[in-house]
Amino acid sequence: MARAAAASDVFNAISETHRREILDALMPGERPVGELVDALRLTQAQVSKHLRVLSDAGLVKCRADGRRRLYRVDHERLRPLHDWMEKYERHWNARLDRLDDYLGDLQRKDAE
Amino acid sequence: MARAAAASDVFNAISETHRREILDALMPGERPVGELVDALRLTQAQVSKHLRVLSDAGLVKCRADGRRRLYRVDHERLRPLHDWMEKYERHWNARLDRLDDYLGDLQRKDAE
DNA sequence: TTGACGTATTCCTATATCGGAATATAATGA
DNA sequence: TCATTATATTCCGATATAGGAATACGTCAA
Secondary structure (H helix, E strand, O other): OOOOOOOOOHHHHOOOHHHHHHHHHHOOOOEEHHHHHHHHOOOHHHHHHHHHHHHHOOOEEEEEEOOEEEEEEOHHHHHHHHHHHHHHHHHHOHHHHHHHHHHHHHHHHHHO | OOOOOOOOOHHHHOOOHHHHHHHHHHOOOOEEHHHHHHHHOOOHHHHHHHHHHHHHOOOEEEEEEOOEEEEEEOHHHHHHHHHHHHHHHHHHOHHHHHHHHHHHHHHHHHHO
């Protein structure tokens, strides 16, 4: 048996360097495929196929604009990743925790 | 050409369900291989091989105890993951939102 | 030393999937 | 309608890798 059903799996989708680059490139906002091809110096087929994987994983959404397709990140779909990571964060995020507490205090005082 | 050098890549290492389960099982602290086999209901060979991948990626460390091997998570190695995710966190992380609000307030006060 | 235990590795087969090339499809403009 | 543009898909060969089975290796106890 080979790898279990990997399609449509978020972790699998982001395991590929080029796919992470695509997501990064889409971070600021939606962009047509052609721009990704130019920006990332990948083949058009490469980009299309990677977008397919990202799309199957729900990580990107697409909308048509004439003959172009504008892709954008669906940030919410990264949540599984974040949820999994969160358990480990505390181990090297002690400072952020302290800051968090501090800001919480400030807000509580403001509310008084 | 196939997938680029994936070994020793953190993103690749955590793309597999069983490997994430192993990391989760090691979260509370170091554990011998046999315990992982029992806890996760995997073959001993499976666990050993997955531990190898995790180890190559630097995500786990090992120490010998008699004939047993105690594995533990090297949390620091998850940092690449965190760093990449951080860019996306803002979209659903209340903690960072508070920080944003707070810094926004400071700026507004400075402007007065 | 010998045998049992704990773990790692090797050999194998099936499958996933990357990238390249060519082609298909859809929308647009002349 | 026809050519062009923008994107998606198919076919291909090469490689990565999961899991099973068997086995090798290192350590301990008797």
